[in-house]
Amino acid sequence: MTLVRVIARPLTASSFAFSGVDRLRSAGKSAEQLQPVLTRLGKAVPSLAPVTADAKRVAQVLGGVQLGAGILLGLGRFSRVAGTLLAVSAAANTLVDFKSADSSTPAARKERRGQLLRNLSLVGAALLASVDTNGRPGLAWRAEHFASGAKKNAVGISKDARKQLKKADLAVRRTAADVVGS
Structure with a gap:
């Protein structure tokens, strides 16, 4: 602190x-x-x-x-x-x-x-x-970076799985926006 x-x-x-x-x-x-x-x-x-x-x-x-x-x-x-x-x-x-x-x-x-x-x-x-997050990332930042990291790791996945990943990414972003209120 x-x-x-x-x-x-x-x-x-x-x-x-x-x-x-x-x-x-x-x-x-x-x-x-x-x-x-x-x-x-x-x-x-x-x-x-x-x-x-x-x-x-x-x-x-x-x-x-x-x-x-x-x-x-x-x-x-x-x-x-x-x-x-x-x-x-x-x-x-x-x-x-x-x-x-x-x-x-x-x-x-x-x-x-x-x-x-x-x-x-x-x-x-x-x-x-x-x-004030006390210098630590908030829930929205963590969720967004978790989703983008998962997307980067999913390069070799099939086309069907990519669609599901995009849907999951969108769901995580919406949930994070609802929690934070932005």
Whole structure:
């Protein structure tokens, strides 16, 4: 692991972990802030109504996710999964914080905008962590190079087998693209 990763991951993770602890400690206050967003979400997607009905539980889950994923990211374990979870939870927190912030005075609007930009920068950091392969090739790269290596080794195979190999190559590429999302 490079020195930048050794320093950057715990620094990024610390903000999420402490935010998760705060959400768990003050789940009631977090639930009050979450309630308007959850109400709108419950109306927009009726199948989520049972989940959005208990705002305190949602606040506790968000806090737990942030704490757990923050610790994992800080330790460098399952950092891509942790980064993805942190990006999703940070996006939800950003929305809730923006909606519940005071905007009655120009100074309050300026503070609200500053908090929004800080939260968005944390979302960006979590997204970067979610795609960081730590210098190792990702699944898509491995699958593509496995398929091209197999194709090179199959030079002496019959015409029928070559067609099957092309189909397999195409299937591997599609699967890798689906997994990576490109």
